[in-house]
Amino acid sequence: MLTRRQLLTTAVASLALPIAPRRLWASTTLTMGPMQIDSLSDGNLILPGDFILGGMPQDEMAAIMAKYHLPTDQLTPPCNVTLLRDGKNTVLFDVGAGPDFQPTAGKLAEAFSALGLAPEAVTHVVFTHAHPDHLWGLLDDFDEPVFANAQHMIGQAEFDYWMDPATVDTIGAARTTFAVGAARRLQTMADQLQMVTDGQEILPGVAARLTPGHTPGHMAFELRAGTEAVMVVGDALGNHHVAFERPDWASGSDQDGVMAAGTRVSLLDQIATDQMLLIGYHLPGGGIGRAERADGTYRFVEEV
Numbered sequence: 005m006l007t008r009r010q011l012l013t014t015a016v017a018s019l020a021l022p023i024a025p026r027r028l029w030a031s032t033t034l035t036m037g038p039m040q041i042d043s044l045s046d047g048n049l050i051l052p053g054d055f056i057l058g059g060m061p062q063d064e065m066a067a068i069m070a071k072y073h074l075p076t077d078q079l080t081p082p083c084n085v086t087l088l089r090d091g092k093n094t095v096l097f098d099v100g101a102g103p104d105f106q107p108t109a110g111k112l113a114e115a116f117s118a119l120g121l122a123p124e125a126v127t128h129v130v131f132t133h134a135h136p137d138h139l140w141g142l143l144d145d146f147d148e149p150v151f152a153n154a155q156h157m158i159g160q161a162e163f164d165y166w167m168d169p170a171t172v173d174t175i176g177a178a179r180t181t182f183a184v185g186a187a188r189r190l191q192t193m194a195d196q197l198q199m200v201t202d203g204q205e206i207l208p209g210v211a212a213r214l215t216p217g218h219t220p221g222h223m224a225f226e227l228r229a230g231t232e233a234v235m236v237v238g239d240a241l242g243n244h245h246v247a248f249e250r251p252d253w254a255s256g257s258d259q260d261g262v263m264a265a266g267t268r269v270s271l272l273d274q275i276a277t278d279q280m281l282l283i284g285y286h287l288p289g290g291g292i293g294r295a296e297r298a299d300g301t302y303r304f305v306e307e308v
């Protein structure tokens with residue numbers, strides 16, 4: 005039997021969920037058990053609005069964007085690379101865009117400097133998917149891995165898709181450079197890449213979760229310490245406006261819009277039900293926050 009005092013203690017303890025994140029230049033930090041998690045800025049993208057909003061019911065979409073005080077013609081989403089340190093492993097989730105994608109992105113090295121962390125200290129690199137803003141920071145000018153001492157991991161289905169010679173012809177003209185860029189980089193690293201499958205515990209406290217649609221083999225990663233958990237969602241929740249307000253809508257940024265919408269609906273349901281923290285690659289405030297249910301839909305609430 006629990007006494008009242010014990011009940012109160014339990015209640016207080018469960019309220020003291022992951023400690024409030026601390027914000028530094030180019031990074032946001034939270035701690036969870038032995039895990040220190042930093043969200044590092046790789047800069048931001050500049051995208052035509054249509055790239056994300058195309059194909060949505062335009063009047064309803066415009067109302068949502070107005071609610072978030074955002075334009076519909078051009079979007080400038082931030083890019084957040086997640087760094088996990090548990091005293092043994094130093095794990096990077098995606099590597100940013102590198103120098104060859106967009107001039108406003110590829111700034112991860114600056115965030116590492118600000119943190120006083122050398123790229124050589126990274127023990128593992130784990131990819132959510134192989135789009136340019138997540139993958140193209142993989143190699144340096146000599147085609148050597150930037151994170152030279154790291155074991156690199158990627159979802160098996162994601163690897164197979166981008167390595168398929170047919171992909172460049174089937175992906176559509178707007179993404180031909182994505183296909184060529186991914187195939188070249190993954191081919192260069194093929195011998196050193198470790199394949200990851202759905203449900204696999206890839207490292208202590210880190211489980212892979214197949215979340216397809218944005219790309220065919222997109223992976224999210226659940227970081228767990230005791231009863232606390234954070235979901236690194238990558239681009240399965242690609243923005244804080246339409247993706248949360250209307251997760252069921254297909255988005256132009258997803259390669260399979262219907263599949264991505266299904267993934268988004270179930271992922272949001274789980275994250276909200278379990279009251280987990282999430283980290284989104286393109287979400288504001290370093291991407292760390294919660295999914296709150298609001299009038300039958302969701303709201304992204306920054307945890308900063």
Ligand SMILES: [Zn+2]
Pocket residue numbers: 135137138239285286
């Ligand atoms: Zn992205």
